[in-house]
Amino acid sequence: GAGVSQSPSNKVTEKGKDVELRCDPISGHTALYWYRQRLGQGLEFLIYFQGNSAPDKSGLPSDRFSAERTGESVSTLTIQRTQQEDSAVYLCASSSSGGRGSEQFFGPGTRLTVL
Amino acid sequence: GDSVTQMEGPVTLSEEAFLTINCTYTATGYPSLFWYVQYPGEGLQLLLKATKADDKGSNKGFEATYRKETTSFHLEKGSVQVSDSAVYFCALREAGGTSYGKLTFGQGTILTVHP
Numbered sequence: 074g075a076g077v078s079q080s081p082s083n084k085v086t087e088k089g090k091d092v093e094l095r096c097d098p099i100s101g102h103t104a105l106y107w108y109r110q111r112l113g114q115g116l117e118f119l120i121y122f123q124g125n126s127a128p129d130k131s132g133l134p135s136d137r138f139s140a141e142r143t144g145e146s147v148s149t150l151t152i153q154r155t156q157q158e159d160s161a162v163y164l165c166a167s168s169s170s171g172g173r174g175s176e177q178f179f180g181p182g183t184r185l186t187v188l
Numbered sequence: 189g190d191s192v193t194q195m196e197g198p199v200t201l202s203e204e205a206f207l208t209i210n211c212t213y214t215a216t217g218y219p220s221l222f223w224y225v226q227y228p229g230e231g232l233q234l235l236l237k238a239t240k241a242d243d244k245g246s247n248k249g250f251e252a253t254y255r256k257e258t259t260s261f262h263l264e265k266g267s268v269q270v271s272d273s274a275v276y277f278c279a280l281r282e283a284g285g286t287s288y289g290k291l292t293f294g295q296g297t298i299l300t301v302h303p
Contacts, residue, residue: 104289115192115277115293116232123289132290164232168289177291179224179232 075099077180079165085186086155094150094183098167105148106177107140110162119163122148155187190215194278194294201268201301209263209297211252211278219280221245221254221261222291226275235263235276268301275299 078097086092098105107119118132122142133139137155142148152159162184166177195210213219223235223245236245241256250265261278278294 106290108291108293113295115295116279116291118290118292121289129290166232176234176237178234181231 077165077167077178079163079180079183081183082181083184083186085188087188088157089154091151091153092155092185094152094163094185096148096150096165096167096180098146098148098165099178101145102167102169102178103145104168104170104175104177105142106166106168107148107150108164108166110164110182112161116164119150152185155185157187160185160187190219190280190282190292192278192280192292192294194276194297196295196297198298198300201299203270203301203303204267205301207263207265207268207272207299209276209278209299211261211263211294213259213261213278213280215259215280215282217282219282221252222279222281223250223252223261223263224277224279224293226277226296228274232277268299270301270303273299273301 080095103124105122108116110116120140121129137153140150162182164182165180168175168177191214193212220239222237224232225235226232236247238245238254244253252261252263275296275298277296279291281291
């Protein structure tokens with residue numbers, strides 16, 4: 074498929090465990106974003122990668138959250154010592170550039186449930 | 189910081205009714221504006237966009253005009269269909285600065301259209 078893919082689609086974990094979420098952007102897209110969507114709320118920006126530039130981490134809610142991206146390919150979002158308030162749908166998006174009008178294409182999301 | 193405020197839902201309409209979903213924004217610069225839609229069981233997708241004042245974005249019978257003087261980007265459709273039932277998100281993208289690239293979303297408006 075040519076779209077953004079994410080895995081796993083669902084993840085249930087126990088409080089205190091670490092989780093790793095994966096995003097495969099559209100091939101050739103230099104920009105990659107992570108967002109979080111809590112139940113009944115809008116999307117919150119977490120982190121933004123653009124090419125080889127330093128990522129914009131301004132949206133990460135705590136130091137338990139981190140993300141990496143290898144070149145212009147796969148990205149992983151890691152949440153350490155998960156808490157119940159981390160339960161949400163985590164969405165990844167990519168765009169062909171960081172331009173102000175460029176469209177962000179979203180993946181289907183990973184639904185994380187922390188028990 | 190930047191923010192987006194949408195009219196609260198849910199909105200329930202009969203088929204062929206006129207739709208307006210209000211959206212206003214606060215931004216320090218000159219952002220691009222977007223409407224995204226999330227159909228039941230599907231991922232978030234771009235509905236329409238506008239990148240400068242007085243631009244009108246349109247798609248699938250939906251329209252929104254970038255009003256800089258009122259900082260608004262209201263979504264309208266003249267005659268809704270059952271298939272328009274979805275969650276609609278207004279969003280902005282900053283024109284520059286350290287957080288360039290990220291989207292700031294409103295909280296979403298649930299639209300239900302009955303036959």
